[in-house]
Amino acid sequence: MYQQMIFLNLPVNDLDASKKFFTGLGYSINEQFSDENAASVVISDTIVAMLLKKSFYSTFTKKEIADATKTSQVLIALSAETREKVDELVDKALALGGSPTGETQDQGFMYGRAFDDLDGHTWEVIWMDPAAVAG
Incomplete structure (x- = not known):
């Protein structure tokens, strides 16, 4: 497939x-x-x-290239296998020079954090409980 x-x-x-x-x-x-x-x-x-x-x-x-440290055009969201993997990836990003952005989102069935990379692009990392996704 x-x-x-x-x-x-x-x-x-x-x-x-x-x-x-x-x-x-x-x-x-x-x-x-x-x-x-x-x-x-x-x-x-x-x-x-x-x-x-x-x-x-x-x-x-032909468009002007946005400065992602000043403007936002896109939020990139990645899924994570567990809540701990969310923290692991975001903490690594921060240790490597990324910047924290936004607040930690913890709704029980869904957990997420975000960081800006070195150029200001925002990456959200989220985990969702598979049971909640299944309905």
Whole structure:
């Protein structure tokens, strides 16, 4: 069965620093689709974050590139297997230079926290109780 993929294209200021940040979170770089202008960060079998130097990113759009530290255009949300995995990933991100953003959301059946990466892109990490999802 075909599994649709998602590729997040994110402009970054410092490609090497961003690569260190995301590999520090436990993700890998697919060197086949990486070069001096871009890094392909494998988040899962179906999710890839393409980190693009701003000069390279600008070749894909005629629009002004937003400064994610000042404006918000998208919130990236990732699921986590457990509440503890939410904390583990967000705490790692903060230790690697990410910034906390928003409040911890704890509704019992759903738990989430968020961080901004080095360029200000917001990543939400959420866990939902499988029993609640099943209805």
